Amino acid sequence: MHSFINSRLEFFPRLNAGHYPTPIEELPRLRAALGKRAPRLFIKRDDYTGAGLGGNKVRKLEYVLAQAQADGADVVISMGGEKSNHARVTAALCARLGLPCELVMNPPNVRYDGLKPANLVADELFGAKIHRVANRDERNTFSAELAARYMREGRRVALVPLGASIPLGALGFVRAIGETKAQLDAANIQITHIVHASSSGGTQAGIVAGCQLYGLSAQVVGMSPDDPSASIAAHVADIITDIGALLETTFDNRVIVRDEFVGAGYGIPTDESTNALALVARTEGILLDPVYTAKAMAGLIAMIGDGELTADDTVLFWHTGGQLALFYAPQ
Numbered sequence: 001m002h003s004f005i006n007s008r009l010e011f012f013p014r015l016n017a018g019h020y021p022t023p024i025e026e027l028p029r030l031r032a033a034l035g036k037r038a039p040r041l042f043i044k045r046d047d048y049t050g051a052g053l054g055g056n057k058v059r060k061l062e063y064v065l066a067q068a069q070a071d072g073a074d075v076v077i078s079m080g081g082e083k084s085n086h087a088r089v090t091a092a093l094c095a096r097l098g099l100p101c102e103l104v105m106n107p108p109n110v111r112y113d114g115l116k117p118a119n120l121v122a123d124e125l126f127g128a129k130i131h132r133v134a135n136r137d138e139r140n141t142f143s144a145e146l147a148a149r150y151m152r153e154g155r156r157v158a159l160v161p162l163g164a165s166i167p168l169g170a171l172g173f174v175r176a177i178g179e180t181k182a183q184l185d186a187a188n189i190q191i192t193h194i195v196h197a198s199s200s201g202g203t204q205a206g207i208v209a210g211c212q213l214y215g216l217s218a219q220v221v222g223m224s225p226d227d228p229s230a231s232i233a234a235h236v237a238d239i240i241t242d243i244g245a246l247l248e249t250t251f252d253n254r255v256i257v258r259d260e261f262v263g264a265g266y267g268i269p270t271d272e273s274t275n276a277l278a279l280v281a282r283t284e285g286i287l288l289d290p291v292y293t294a295k296a297m298a299g300l301i302a303m304i305g306d307g308e309l310t311a312d313d314t315v316l317f318w319h320t321g322g323q324l325a326l327f328y329a330p331q
């Protein structure tokens, strides 16, 4: 079965940009800090995927940009907030491919006078051209207009949607589950849950489809850092169905997305996320990011506090990267 899935995956071109397998580490000191009833905790270090300072976007963009290259694209357009991790990795991989990259960006909810988000500094260093729009809603229209204009001028445009969360990109996470299953089997670890941040949906869709394909039976819990769970879950379910079409199979596309830990909004820390970030840093020497993974960790800690997760469980927390959002540079 696994060789059949692997050969279906091999059908799609893929860049060889990330460093795999990313490590799985145990978190014994975090567990001890969370009390006697806390489950055994592991972390999947996708903050170490490497390219462009890593994170979950590398796995998705390896497929999406390989396809852009195969299609003969001569410019890549994508979008995000000024602190976007997706934008940073897109810019880095485009630099590596020698492809011009243009990013349509809106200002972040949290900003400081005279300081520039480190992700934006990286985008510029990677040579991306930045187009600014006023808000999240304007990103799609502006990008589509820009793409249409370039195409009228005879250019071959690859328009990469938010977070590269299209079925092709999500294959990166199907593949990641093959990698993870092999690591867990080799270490004789049986997990009961995977917990991670879920927003544009590609990560969760790939994880859920991958678990079904590779026979990894764990409940997958996506934690929203922004939108209501119903809208993220619907989008994740659609991507799962479309991954099925790509791989010529069908999946159960029911998913769990929770939105109780968003707080005041995207990128705005909560007391719980700030505490979670500090706790993981102090107990395990691991930095989370303030926008996504700290809120996902706050959700995991709340599930332990509420007794939803107990010492009978074993949880794999998926670190999706993004730590650069902690840092700023002078403007």
Ligand SMILES: Cc1ncc(COP(=O)(O)O)c(C=O)c1O
Pocket (backbone or CB within 6 Å): 055, 056, 084, 085, 086, 163, 165, 197, 198, 199, 200, 201, 202, 203, 204, 289, 292, 293, 320, 321, 322
């Ligand atoms: C650090 C980080 N974690 C998690 C996510 C969520 O992943 P996805 O957009 O695939 O749902 C993102 C991007 O949105 C991210 O940058």
